[in-house]
Amino acid sequence: MAIALFYVAAFFSAQEGSAQVAPKRATTATGAPAAVLPAAKPASATQDTVKRKPTGAIETTINYKAKDSIRYDAINQIMYLYGDAHIDYGEISLDAALIQINWKTNILTADGILDSAGVLQKKPLFKNAAETYQAERIAYNYKTKKGRVIGAVTTQGEGYIHAETIKRDSIGNIYGRHARYTTCDLEHPHFYIKATKMKVIPNDRVIAGPFHLVFADVPTPIGLPFGFFPSPRKRGSGVIIPTFGESAQQGFYLREGGFYWAMNEYMDMRITGDIYSLGGYGARVQSTYTKRYKFNGNFSVSHTYIKGSEDVGIGRSTDQVYNYRTDSRDVWISWSHSPVTRPGKGQFSASVNAGSQFYNQRNSLDPRQSLSPNFNSTISYRKSSPNSPINYAVTVSQSQTTRSQLNANGEQVPAQVMSFTLPDFSFGVASQSPIEWFGGTLTGRWIEGIRIGYNLNARQYVSNNLASGQSLGYPFSAGRGRDTVLAINGSNLSAILKNGRQSINHDIPITLGTISLFKYFKLTPGVSYSESWFTKKYTYRSIPGSSFLAVDTTKGLQRTYQYQGGVSLTTNLYGIAQIKGKKVEAIRHTLTPNISYNFRPDFGREEFGFYQRVQQDSLGRTQLLSRFQGLEGNVPGAGLNSAISFGIDNNIEMKVKTDSAGVYKKVSLVDRFALRSAYNFAADSFKMSNINIDLSTRLFNTLSFTTGATFDPYRYVNGQRRNQFLLEEGGFKPARLMNVFFNTSFEFNPTARKQQAESGAPPTTNLPALQRNLTAADYVEFDIPWTLSVDMTSNFTRDNLTDKLMNNATSAGFNGSVTLTDKWAFTYTTTYDFKNQLLSYTNIGITRDLHCWQMSIDWVPFGALQRYSININAKSSILQDLRIRRSESATGRQF
Numbered sequence: 001m002a003i004a005l006f007y008v009a010a011f012f013s014a015q016e017g018s019a020q021v022a023p024k025r026a027t028t029a030t031g032a033p034a035a036v037l038p039a040a041k042p043a044s045a046t047q048d049t050v051k052r053k054p055t056g057a058i059e060t061t062i063n064y065k066a067k068d069s070i071r072y073d074a075i076n077q078i079m080y081l082y083g084d085a086h087i088d089y090g091e092i093s094l095d096a097a098l099i100q101i102n103w104k105t106n107i108l109t110a111d112g113i114l115d116s117a118g119v120l121q122k123k124p125l126f127k128n129a130a131e132t133y134q135a136e137r138i139a140y141n142y143k144t145k146k147g148r149v150i151g152a153v154t155t156q157g158e159g160y161i162h163a164e165t166i167k168r169d170s171i172g173n174i175y176g177r178h179a180r181y182t183t184c185d186l187e188h189p190h191f192y193i194k195a196t197k198m199k200v201i202p203n204d205r206v207i208a209g210p211f212h213l214v215f216a217d218v219p220t221p222i223g224l225p226f227g228f229f230p231s232p233r234k235r236g237s238g239v240i241i242p243t244f245g246e247s248a249q250q251g252f253y254l255r256e257g258g259f260y261w262a263m264n265e266y267m268d269m270r271i272t273g274d275i276y277s278l279g280g281y282g283a284r285v286q287s288t289y290t291k292r293y294k295f296n297g298n299f300s301v302s303h304t305y306i307k308g309s310e311d312v313g314i315g316r317s318t319d320q321v322y323n324y325r326t327d328s329r330d331v332w333i334s335w336s337h338s339p340v341t342r343p344g345k346g347q348f349s350a351s352v353n354a355g356s357q358f359y360n361q362r363n364s365l366d367p368r369q370s371l372s373p374n375f376n377s378t379i380s381y382r383k384s385s386p387n388s389p390i391n392y393a394v395t396v397s398q399s400q401t402t403r404s405q406l407n408a409n410g411e412q413v414p415a416q417v418m419s420f421t422l423p424d425f426s427f428g429v430a431s432q433s434p435i436e437w438f439g440g441t442l443t444g445r446w447i448e449g450i451r452i453g454y455n456l457n458a459r460q461y462v463s464n465n466l467a468s469g470q471s472l473g474y475p476f477s478a479g480r481g482r483d484t485v486l487a488i489n490g491s492n493l494s495a496i497l498k499n500g501r502q503s504i505n506h507d508i509p510i511t512l513g514t515i516s517l518f519k520y521f522k523l524t525p526g527v528s529y530s531e532s533w534f535t536k537k538y539t540y541r542s543i544p545g546s547s548f549l550a551v552d553t554t555k556g557l558q559r560t561y562q563y564q565g566g567v568s569l570t571t572n573l574y575g576i577a578q579i580k581g582k583k584v585e586a587i588r589h590t591l592t593p594n595i596s597y598n599f600r601p602d603f604g605r606e607e608f609g610f611y612q613r614v615q616q617d618s619l620g621r622t623q624l625l626s627r628f629q630g631l632e633g634n635v636p637g638a639g640l641n642s643a644i645s646f647g648i649d650n651n652i653e654m655k656v657k658t659d660s661a662g663v664y665k666k667v668s669l670v671d672r673f674a675l676r677s678a679y680n681f682a683a684d685s686f687k688m689s690n691i692n693i694d695l696s697t698r699l700f701n702t703l704s705f706t707t708g709a710t711f712d713p714y715r716y717v718n719g720q721r722r723n724q725f726l727l728e729e730g731g732f733k734p735a736r737l738m739n740v741f742f743n744t745s746f747e748f749n750p751t752a753r754k755q756q757a758e759s760g761a762p763p764t765t766n767l768p769a770l771q772r773n774l775t776a777a778d779y780v781e782f783d784i785p786w787t788l789s790v791d792m793t794s795n796f797t798r799d800n801l802t803d804k805l806m807n808n809a810t811s812a813g814f815n816g817s818v819t820l821t822d823k824w825a826f827t828y829t830t831t832y833d834f835k836n837q838l839l840s841y842t843n844i845g846i847t848r849d850l851h852c853w854q855m856s857i858d859w860v861p862f863g864a865l866q867r868y869s870i871n872i873n874a875k876s877s878i879l880q881d882l883r884i885r886r887s888e889s890a891t892g893r894q895f
Contacts, residue, residue, distance in 0.1 A: 063088040064101070077103040084122070085110070089142055096124035096138070106143040112136060131155070131202055133166070145170045152176075156200055158876045159183050159229065163198065174200035180214075181206055181229065183876035184852035191215045191852070191874075193227075204236075205229065229879070237261045240272055243885065249306060250276035258284075266291055279307035282363075297337035297350070304330045304363055330356035330363065346383035353377055354398055357416040370865055371841065374401045389430035397421040403485075415485040417465045424459040431511065449513015455506070461632045462500040464488055503633030504533040520571050527565040532633035534558040540614045540625055549614065560610050560628065562603055562636035568596035585655040585664060592649040602682075604638025611638050640682035647676040671696045685723040688713050691735055707742035711735035719800040737805070738798050745791040788816040794834075810834040823849045841865065852876070 064070075068083025078100055081087075085099040087108065096110035110124035126133040126140065126149070136151035149166040154174065160183065163176035175198070182192035195211035205228045212223035242257025258272030267289040274282035282304040290296035308326040332355030339347045353375045360369040382393035400418045431453035433442065442448050466484040486492040512525040539552045573591040580586075604611040604624055616623045628635045650673040653666050678689040694708035713735045715722045726733050794810040815829040830842040841863060848855040854875055859868045873883030 060090045062101075064099070066099075079103070091129045092140075092142070093127045094124065094138070094140075095122075097122035099124075106141050108138075108140045108142060110138040135166070140168075145172075153187070154200075156202065156206060159206065160185060160189070161198065161200060161206070162189070162192070172202050174202070176200070179208075181208065181211075182852070183874055183879055186851070189852070190850070193229075194219070240270070242272075242274075247276060249278075250280040251278040253277065253280075255282070274304070276307075281305050293340055293342075295337060295339045295348075297335070299335045300333070302332045302355075302359070302363070304328075304359070306330075306362070328358075328362070330359035332356065332359040332363075344385050344387070346381060348381045350379045351377060352379065352398075354400060357400075357402060357414065373403075374399065376400075389432060390428070391430070392427045393425070395421065395424040395426075397424065417463065417485055418488060419461065419463040419465070422460050422462060424457070426458075427456040429454040431509065447513070449511065451511045451513075453509050455509070456504070457507075458502075458504040459632055460500055460502045462496060464492070464496050464499075466495070466499055501630070501632045502535045503631060505634050506531040506533075507634075517569075521569060522571065523567065523569050525565070525567040527563070529561070529563045530634055531559065531561040532628075532635070534560070534628055534631055534633055536631075537627045538625075538629060539627065540612055542615050558628070560603075560633070560636055562600070562634070564598060564600035564641075566596055566598035568594060570594040583657055585657060587652065587654050587669070590651040590653075592651075593647070594649070595644065595646045597644050598641065600637070600641040602638065602640035603636035608636070610636055641680060642682040643678050643680040645676070645678040647674060649674045669697065669699075671698065686714060686721070688725070690738065702748065703744065703746040705742070705744045708740070709737060710739040712738045716800055716803070721800075736798070739796065740805070741793075741795040743791070743793045745789070747789040748787065786816065786818045788814075790814055807835050811840075825849075 064079075064081060064085070064087045066081035066083055066085045070082070071080040072078075073080070081099040081101075083097070085094075085096055087094045087099060087101070094108060094110055097113035098111045100107075100109040102109070110126070112120040112123040115121050120136060123134050123136060124138040126135070126138050126147075131154065133149055133152050133154040135149040135153065138147065138149050138152075140147035145168075147166075147168040149168075150164070152161075152163050152166040154161045154163075154166065159181055161174075161176055161179055161181055163179035165177045166179075167175045169175070177197060179198035180189070180192040180194050181198065182189040184190045184192070192214050193208060193211050194214050195208035197209040199207045201207070207228045208226065210223065210225055211227060213220045238260055240256065240258045240260055242254040244252070244254050246252050253274060253276045255274045256272050257274075258270065261269045261271070263269060268287060270284075270286040272284050272286075274280075282302070284300060284302045286298070286300040288296075288298040306328040308328065333352060335350050335352035337348065337350040339349055341347065354377050360372070364370050377398040378395060379397075380393060380395040382391070384391035398418065398420050400416055402414050402416055431451040433440075433448050433451050435442065435448060464486045466486060486496060488496070507530045508528065510527045510529070512527070515523040515525075517523050535557065536553050536555045537558045539554060541550050541552070543550050570592065573593070575589040575591070577587045577589075578585075606613075610628070611624050611626055613622050613624050615621070624638055626635050626638075650670060651668070652670040652673075653668050655664050656667050657663070658665050673693075673695045675691065675693050677691045680687050680689070691711040691713065692708070693711070694706070696704075696706040698704045711734075712721075713725055713727075715724045715726055715729065716736070726736060791813040792811070795808040796805040797808050798804065799806050811831055811833045813829075813831040815827075817825060817827040819825045825847040827845040827847070828843070831840040832838075833840060839862070842861055844857075844859045844861065846857040846859075850872075852875055853872065855870075855872045857868070857870050860866050870886045871883065873885075
């Protein structure tokens with residue numbers, strides 16, 4: 001077979017508006033006559049550079065080739081391309097078994113070829129920019145840009161259009177007769193929308209005349225006189241179809257219906273609402289925005305109204321969260337803003353999650369939102385420069401949590417505690433050597449290790465939780481010792497602001513460098529100074545004849561300060577065991593002992609004025625109370641500290657041969673095994689601190705294991721700690737186990753690990769997260785047969801009275817997936833509490849891949865979030881409203 005490649009170039013006159021054709025004979029690679037080149041100059045062996053003209057038949061270079069042969073009819077000016085013919089013309093390309101180019105009529109014609117079984121092969125494939133057509137026959141006028149396609153299949157965005165005949169006008173609109181619109185990519189689709197007539201506006205929409213749905217070649221009785229399906233290249237505005245169902249509290253409803261507004265290429269808005277037959281409603285405004293190379297984010301505000309009813313069964317619940325006997329209004333605001341890091345530029349960021357106390361429990365389907373009692377919000381601006389040691393940041397934050405408190409009737413009711421930091425300002429100067437201050441040059445001398453920095457932090461803290469003072473440690477009565485949570489409203493605003501606390505903290509860290517001793521030891525001294533400013537301080541006095549403590553407040557600028565110094569000494573010891581085995585080369589043990597000494601004066605002494613000694617009870621016992629108790633700031637600690645701390649860290653690694661070429665890698669056997677304790681020479685009793693031991697390792701790159709324990713070196717008599725070492729009792733019993741915990745987790749994913757090992761990619765997980773906003777099919781990897789992750793945690797604490805270790809908590813979490821077939825998958829997530837012998841949040845998902853459709857079942861079998869949902873929907877986002885849904889939860893059923 002000969003392959004011929006011709007480049008045709010034509011220059012034409014703008015005045016005449018038609019091509020000037022000058023016949024000229026050429027030959028193919030085999031010497032046969034080839035083509036008359038319609039050009040005003042001879043064609044070259046390479047592609048000519050042709051400038052686009054405003055008028056004329058040919059606007060740019062036409063490149064064409066054929067695998068079999070190329071024949072040119074000079075009389076009729078028709079070129080025939082046989083066998084895998086191909087044409088490129090600007091953004092247009094055409095492939096077919098046979099192509100004809102008629103230079104007189106400016107028409108390209110393409111056909112397929114029948115094989116011995118009478119099946120059409122090598123069908124014409126026409127591409128025009130993002131549009132693709134495949135058909136039995138194609139005719140296209142490259143001058144008028146009109147075309148006609150027989151038996152066509154064309155793509156429009158995510159959709160496919162099958163039609164007996166398709167015509168294309170000069171502005172690109174497509175008209176189809178007896179057409180089928182589908183998102184199934186098969187030649188014989190599973191489903192389609194069948195219409196007598198169909199118009200396609202590329203990158204905009206598909207408009208159908210009378211149409212009906214067909215599933216598995218079975219027509220449905222569902223028919224509509226007209227319809228349109230958007231397929232824009234850019235986002236387009238439009239109506240959002242609501243879902244309908246039934247709620248046990250509010251009756252029948254329509255949810256999530258509204259309007260999507262594509263404001264511009266940087267921002268959009270989604271306005272949706274809910275309406276219920278018993279009078280409730282909901283409204284939401286959501287927006288996403290982005291600015292390339294600068295920032296991106298999203299914002300939403302939601303409001304719901306639930307009408308109370310005594311007739312609702314679930315409304316009779318004594319749980320205030322699900323008690324719908326009275327009207328309820330809930331609001332929630334979310335905002336996330338993330339900047340793109342740019343050196344030397346300021347960064348504004350936001351993470352806001354705030355609203356009514358029960359909004360998430362009543363409205364959210366995300367278990368992380370529904371189960372969490374705490375939410376935090378932060379808005380900040382920070383800036384630092386790579387050419388300057390100065391940095392600063394301004395932060396505004398808010399937190400909210402739910403807790404129980406007694407009401408006027410003595411009943412436990414939930415209360416929402418909200419705290420605000422308005423604002424938190426920080427200013428810092430990075431540590432520098434004094435030599436740099438005076439223009440000196442750093443040469444690596446020891447004295448250059450002396451560096452001084454500065455950090456300032458100023459903040460104001462406000463909370464609606466009015467503390468009773470019980471945290472001071474004084475014996476208050478039950479009536480006077482209860483904290484009060486105020487509702488946030490106009491009448492309580494003055495009391496909440498009065499409860500605010502302000503402080504300014506200064507910190508000056510000073511490093512003195514590291515000194516090498518005897519070649520193998522490193523000595524590191526250090527000192528620090530910090531100071532805090534407050535706007536008030538407290539003075540305490542006993543009330544005669546009562547057990548209450550009176551607190552007087554002195555307002556004005558109040559100052560505290562503290563300083564301390566210390567020195568540490570450390571070294572590394574290595575032990576290597578040479579094994580010289582087939583796989584293991586050696587095992588290395590790294591031992592890192594360290595010892596340090598720290599001194600801090602007793603800032604609880606009367607001359608400092610930071611603490612006050614008050615009478616504790618009628619027996620004359622006293623206690624030391626801080627005069628800045630509960631305020632924001634760094635209050636110096638009471639008591640002289642002259643302590644020596646010591647510890648030992650261990651690490652064990654193994655050198656393993658990976659292949660016969662002698663390539664080795666390190667495998668960690670013990671990541672960390674550490675022991676810590678301290679001895680305070682200045683303490684009047686219990687000078688020795690508890691001994692802490694922790695161990696962490698990861699075996700076979702799969703099993704992670706962490707454990708830790710706390711040992712007390714002192715005796716206990718009748719549950720009371722005595723200032724006497726256990727070793728004094730005789731025998732070798734240096735310490736008493738007080739607490740032990742361990743955590744282990746492992747993950748099995750054999751297929752994924754093999755793929756990662758072959759590709760060199762880092763380990764990943766295929767396990768579902770604790771959220772159900774997406775269907776199971778959105779995260780199930782059908783190519784991986786199964787995954788399993790197990791996490792177990794346990795904690796034991798010794799009861800001093802019974803002298804037994806008590807199980808505080810022991811739980812195991814299981815989650816993973818099982819691919820039953822190449823189309824069926826099963827996912828699961830659950831946690832079992834061994835102490836209380838119950839299952840916590842459990843979720844089961846089943847997924848069926850239906851090619852262009854998907855089915856998913858999501859089931860929470862028990863608990864406060866008990867629910868199920870069954871979804872069958874088209875995968876394409878264009879037909880996202882083409883779905884069947886059935887769900888039921890604590891807040892209602894959905895169809």
